[in-house]
Amino acid sequence: MATRTRHDPQRSCVICGRKTSKRELTRLCANPDGSVTVDPTGKSPGRGAYVCSEGQCAGKGLNRGRLEHVLRTKMDEDNWERILSEVSAPTDLKC
Template sequence: MQKKKIPLRMCAGCGEMKPKKELVRVVKSPEGEISLDLTGRKPGRGAYVCKSIDCLKAARKSRRFEKSFSCKIPDEVYDRMEEEISQNE
């Protein structure tokens, strides 16, 4: 019997490769809206971050999401993402 392959994704904050299920997807919708995708099913371009505030802050500081999505991300969006991650920790 073959072992099932586990998809790995890189955290935008710490840069570690982790199983996809351990990370939270940040998605840029076709309309240009950036939000957290806790289900992993929303349409659009995705980037991943650990479920910790520290990794989100590191990704914000190094502007990893802005590079991934090729657009400027307002502070309100980061603040909303921090609130959602702190509620789900």
């Protein structure tokens, strides 16, 4: 009997378009209340967008207009600064 291979969901970075495993990307979630948060579990309700966890996409490449378009929401300045700091911060979490 053949062994089954585990399904590994693929997602695309909204900044650079690179396709990779869902676990290697950071999910940003537009919550029903209009705020945008980093979703470390990948299971929060709301519209999600994925960005590369490392490299240019997580830092300077993060584009506010692009994220607002993909998430279909407007971000205020405080929310945008918080998202930038959370995404740019190095993390050792491996989900």
